[in-house]
Amino acid sequence: MMSICNIEAEIKLLPIHEYAFLKSEDLVFSEEVRILCEKNQCGMYGTCWACPPAIGSIEECRKQCMQYEDGFLFTTATKVKNRFDMQGWLDARKEHEKLTDQVVKIFRAHYKDLLILSTEGCMVCKNCTYPDEPCRFPDRMYPATEGYGILVMQQAKLCSIKYNNGPNTVTYFSLILFNRRNNKEGS
Ligand code: SF4
Numbered sequence: 001m002m003s004i005c006n007i008e009a010e011i012k013l014l015p016i017h018e019y020a021f022l023k024s025e026d027l028v029f030s031e032e033v034r035i036l037c038e039k040n041q042c043g044m045y046g047t048c049w050a051c052p053p054a055i056g057s058i059e060e061c062r063k064q065c066m067q068y069e070d071g072f073l074f075t076t077a078t079k080v081k082n083r084f085d086m087q088g089w090l091d092a093r094k095e096h097e098k099l100t101d102q103v104v105k106i107f108r109a110h111y112k113d114l115l116i117l118s119t120e121g122c123m124v125c126k127n128c129t130y131p132d133e134p135c136r137f138p139d140r141m142y143p144a145t146e147g148y149g150i151l152v153m154q155q156a157k158l159c160s161i162k163y164n165n166g167p168n169t170v171t172y173f174s175l176i177l178f179n180r181r182n183n184k185e186g187s
Helices: 004-011 031-038 058-065 086-110 152-158
Strands: 018-023 070-079 115-117 169-178
Touching (some): 031 058, 070 086, 070 152, 152 169
Antiparallel strands (some): 018 070, 070 169
16 A cells, blocks of 8 residues: 555645644534624625535535545645735745645645545636636645644644744645545555
8 A cells, every 4th residue: 555654755745834744533623613604704794605505504514524535635835024924825825736736746646536625715717707618727726624624733733833934935735635545556
């Protein structure tokens, strides 16, 4: 069976800030996170296929996650000028999504069928097709981790990953769910 060590060796070459492997049974879900989505705290609610309501109820999202046994949570931490540096935040998010693509490529080379969750919204197309047409790139569209009802702050703590990396630093998270036994080499 493909060893996690082999994946780790490849992942360590990427500019990931911190990471942890976890079991999906240890995922921290909360209905409250969805309430924040509905209050449109990040401004992405109902704007794309990657966010609620398009991704379904918290229960549906949780069920989807539970089809996987294993998870890989990771962060990037990027310096910005100050908390009003919107361009800095946007650039940091773009870099994080680019890195997520690279991590996904490694996992896809080794495992069949992944569920990939990342930052809020979707940055793939300039204009999202939501809600009129289906998503143009379902393979590149990563739903929002918190949109899925995962309490990232608590999840990070449980995984010994820092949620906050200090002043003027933006920390973004992605989560890849997979099944170790579902590796492409076969067991
Ligand atoms: S890939 Fe394009 S169509 Fe699909 S959710 Fe993202 S922006 Fe929308």
